Amino acid sequence: DVKVTQSSRYLVKRTGEKVFLECVQDMDHENMFWYRQDPGLGLRLIYFSYDVKMKEKGDIPEGYSVSREKKERFSLILESASTNQTSMYLCASIRDGLDGEQYFGPGTRLTVT
Amino acid sequence: DAKTTQPTSMDCAEGRAANLPCNHSTISGNEYVYWYRQIHSQGPQYIIHGLKNNETNEMASLIITEDRKSSTLILPHATLRDTAVYYCIVRVLGGGFYGGSQGNLIFGKGTKLSVKP
Numbered sequence: 436d437v438k439v440t441q442s443s444r445y446l447v448k449r450t451g452e453k454v455f456l457e458c459v460q461d462m463d464h465e466n467m468f469w470y471r472q473d474p475g476l477g478l479r480l481i482y483f484s485y486d487v488k489m490k491e492k493g494d495i496p497e498g499y500s501v502s503r504e505k506k507e508r509f510s511l512i513l514e515s516a517s518t519n520q521t522s523m524y525l526c527a528s529i530r531d532g533l534d535g536e537q538y539f540g541p542g543t544r545l546t547v548t
Numbered sequence: 549d550a551k552t553t554q555p556t557s558m559d560c561a562e563g564r565a566a567n568l569p570c571n572h573s574t575i576s577g578n579e580y581v582y583w584y585r586q587i588h589s590q591g592p593q594y595i596i597h598g599l600k601n602n603e604t605n606e607m608a609s610l611i612i613t614e615d616r617k618s619s620t621l622i623l624p625h626a627t628l629r630d631t632a633v634y635y636c637i638v639r640v641l642g643g644g645f646y647g648g649s650q651g652n653l654i655f656g657k658g659t660k661l662s663v664k665p
Contacts, residue, residue: 478655525591539591
């Protein structure tokens with residue numbers, strides 16, 4: 436059974452803290468994504484990665500960075516958390532070259548106070 | 549990616565078929581129609597996708613019109629656990645990248661399906 440897991444379901448952090456969100460997939464997928472989901476705005480792409488150590492900015496990369504040291508793991512980093520980064524964060528992966536499905540993790544609901 | 553339009557909400561009686569429409573009048577020839585759903589507080593879940601032929605799997609059927617400008621997702625026997633927001637998305641073939649985030653899925657607002665006992 437395919438699986439994308441995220442390190443936390445719920446997280447509360449203070450303004451200015453450095454936050455790490457981890458995502459692991461066990462499907463040997465090349466491509467991984469980080470989205471945030473906010474009411475009325477749908478899913479917005481923050482960053483994606485198509486290979487180890489490769490990353491590309493999505494639509495809203497400001498205030499975020501990512502790391503992909505291993506194929507199965509894609510980390511999202513909030514360098515200095517702010518209250519406007521309170522959101523649901525979703526990780527996803529897809530195999531390269533196929534027209535198939537994108538697999539999502541369960542999401543991390545981050546609250547920055 | 550082409551834009552899609554869906555009704556904001558729909559109700560369905562438990563055990564009946566749920567038919568969820570989607571309009572994608574500007575779809576390109578190389579764009580697939582995908583359906584995902586999201587149950588409250590969970591990540592989106594893939595349901596089905598197709599290009600121009602009707603498709604069926606263990607979860608649902610997808611009917612795409614001949615001109616490909618609209619489609620319908622059919623849940624043949626809706627259950628209470630099918631209550632979710634359903635998203636219709638069109639995207640180009642392939643999950644790889646060709647100078648851009650073509651693997652990105654652009655989710656609209658979807659249809660909130662409520663299955664009632």
